[in-house]
Amino acid sequence: MHRSFAGWLSEKIWRAGLFSVIFGVMSPQGLSPIAVMAGALPVLMTMRHDARVGLQVALAGAVAIAAALIAVGQSLGLAALSAASVMAAPWALSVILKRTGSLNLCFQVAVLVAGLVLCVLYVAFEDPVGYWQELLRSAAHAMSEAGLVVDEAAVYQSLLMTSWGTYVSLWLLTLLSSLFLGRWWQSLIEAPGEFGVEFRQLRMGKLLGGLALLAMIVMLLPAHWRAEVPFLSALAWPAILGLVLQGLSAIHQLKALGRVGRGWLVTVYVSLFVVTPVAVIALAGWGLADNWQRTRANVS
Secondary structure, three states: OHHHHHHHHHHOHHHHHHHHHHHHHHOOOOOOHHHHHHHHHHHHHHHHOOHHHHHHHHHHHHHHHHHHHHHOOOOHHHHHHHHHHHHHHHHHHHHHHHHHOOHHHHHHHHHHHHHHHHHHHHHHOOOOOHHHHHHHHHHHHHHHHOOOOOOHHHHHHHHHHHHHHHHHHHHHHHHHHHHHHHHHHHHHHHOOOHHHHHHOOOOOHHHHHHHHHHHHHHHOOOHHHHOOOHHHHHHHHHHHHHHHHHHHHHHHHHHHOOOOOHHHHHHHHHHHHHOHHHHHHHHHHHHHHHHHHOOOOOOO
16 A cells, blocks of 8 residues: 555655645644654655655645644744754755665764754753743643642653753654655665665664763763753753664564564564553663674675
């Protein structure tokens, strides 16, 4: 079904542009499965045709997103930023992929850009942590009102330190998901199985892996110490996401080598939804070990 849908869409530019508009209107704020599909369309069209065609499709979706946000009272600047994050960012990565043929390079660039975005946010805002104060104070109070036995002050402070990190990591997940989906669609049409080979080669590398390790160490520090370095606390979230994706890549490599079965792979994915914190920590640790110890062999 995916192959037929991707083939039908990519045959005509107007079809991809139309669905880009539809998906864009349905996900103006981004960070959703529909936003992933919207961002995947310019990736598909860039990979099947060229960067100019992909840009046309990205612009169609971006205009739809911006118009939807402006219609509900959003400022022009924020509307344009949201549109660019959903449509332009995946297209930019697809241009890199088209020119280099390296999905791993795009993965590393995306993780690095997420870290740079956090740097900009913490430099641009006079009080980046305070930006979330009212929202998170209400959230912590609501948890207490719902009958959960929590220390409101502790929960509030913990959320306050990581909010920009979680938001940027969700954007990073949406961005990479759009890239992966668009590349997968294209590979189904032109080279079935090629995307799987590329996904199994994802690695953060020594530089990003070292920064990710530092960020994870910060996460293990006591809360009052982490409060002194809120930027590193926020940076840990996209770093952990990168390691989780590398962990998944390593597991898929083991599956391709026949060292684990399909059932074990399914269990890992189910665990991500059922026992998310435990699964995320385990996969991030696996990804970290894989990055430094090269726990898998290459397969073609």
